[in-house]
Amino acid sequence: DADVTQTPRNRITKTGKRIMLECSQTKGHDRMYWYRQDPGLGLRLIYYSFDVKDINKGEISDGYSVSRQAQAKFSLSLESAIPNQTALYFCATGEGTDTQYFGPGTRLTVL
Amino acid sequence: AQSVTQLDSHVSVSEGTPVLLRCNYSSSYSPSLFWYVQHPNKGLQLLLKYTSAATLVKGINGFEAEFKKSETSFHLTKPSAHMSDAAEYFCVVPMDSSYKLIFGSGTRLLVRP
Numbered sequence: 001d002a003d004v005t006q007t008p009r010n011r012i013t014k015t016g017k018r019i020m021l022e023c024s025q026t027k028g029h030d031r032m033y034w035y036r037q038d039p040g041l042g043l044r045l046i047y048y049s050f051d052v053k054d055i056n057k058g059e060i061s062d063g064y065s066v067s068r069q070a071q072a073k074f075s076l077s078l079e080s081a082i083p084n085q086t087a088l089y090f091c092a093t094g095e096g097t098d099t100q101y102f103g104p105g106t107r108l109t110v111l
Numbered sequence: 112a113q114s115v116t117q118l119d120s121h122v123s124v125s126e127g128t129p130v131l132l133r134c135n136y137s138s139s140y141s142p143s144l145f146w147y148v149q150h151p152n153k154g155l156q157l158l159l160k161y162t163s164a165a166t167l168v169k170g171i172n173g174f175e176a177e178f179k180k181s182e183t184s185f186h187l188t189k190p191s192a193h194m195s196d197a198a199e200y201f202c203v204v205p206m207d208s209s210y211k212l213i214f215g216s217g218t219r220l221l222v223r224p
Contacts, residue, residue, distance in 0.1 A: 004154075031210055040120065042201060042214035043155075050210075058211070090154060098143055098205045100212060102155040 003027045004103035006091050012109045019078040021106050023091030029101075031094040032074040034058075034066060036087040037105075043090060049074055081110040113138045115204050117215035125223045130174075130189040132218045134202030137183060144185045145203040145212070146176055155201065161185065172196070197222045 004025045013019055023032065030051050035043040035058075045058030047066040055068055063085060067075045078085055086109050092100040118133040136144065146158040159170025166178045172195075176187045185202060202215040 040216055042216045044214075045211060048211065092155075094210055098210050098212065099145070099157060099160060101157070102147075104154040 004091060004093055004101055006089075006103040006106050008106060009104065010107045012111065013081055014111050015080075015082055017081050019081050019108065021076045021089055021091075021108070023074045023076070023103060025072050025074075025091075025093045025103075027093050027095070027101060028071070029093035029095035030071065031100075032068065033092040033094070033100060034064075034074065034076045035090045035092065036060065036085075037090060038087050046076065046089075078108075078110075081108075083110045086110045113204055113206050113213050115202050115213055115215040117200075117202050117218050119218050120216065121219045121221065123221040123223060124192045126194055127191050130187070130192045130196065130220065132187040132200050132202075132220065134185045134187065134215060135183055136185060136202070136204050138204050143205055144176075144178060146170065146174070146185075146187050147201045147203055148198050149201065149217075150198045158187070158200070192220075192222045194222050194224065196220060 007022045033048045034046040037043050044060050046064050049055045049068045052068050065077045089106045091103040094100045114137045116135045144161040147155040148158045149155050159168045161168045161178045169175045174189045199217045199219045201217050203212050
């Protein structure tokens with residue numbers, strides 16, 4: 001969905017490096033989410049935010065941090081990347097109902 | 112606790128034959144159920160959503176799903192598969208009223224020529 005963009009789309013990094021994944025949306029939605037996808041596990045929630053001042057941990061937040069810089073921007077950081085954080089990361093937005101709208105994903109490889 | 116089980120990790124069909132992707136859910140809070148589709152190297156796209164208005168829900172690209180409360184199922188079907196249907200499909204339920212979602216493990220649909 002072009003309304004939700006993620007940068008970079010692909011990233012290869014080394015163990016111990018700090019990485020930031022960025023998400024921007026033009027949908028005007030208050031809610032934003034970060035997920036990771038691993039083969040055979042579906043998507044798991046890392047962090048979510050209901051507005052700029054409301055940030056909450058999801059089921060797998062250890063090793064990650066987030067920043068909601070504005071209503072339209074929600075960044076995910078890996079302070080010290082490790083190989084088991086290699087995954088596909090998705091940002092999503094939501095408003096009103098429980099439907100969520102997803103970005104195209106960022107493929108992260110940690111060597 | 113809410114949960115969702117997709118009964119098949121892979122489904123293979125021939126082009127032009129029916130598609131059935133199975134999903135069972137366990138939920139004490141289920142005002143809605145979703146199917147999302149993920150095409151290769153793409154994000155997740157909403158395929159259809161059940162909201163209790165009707166038990167048979169029609170989605171995009173000819174897909175539909177039937178909500179069966181007695182069987183706690185929400186299976187996805189399509190009468191005739193097309194090559195472009197090859198993708199991974201996720202059954203999704205809300206966790207609770209917090210707008211968090213629970214995803215199934217996914218079913219990869221392969222369509223043979």
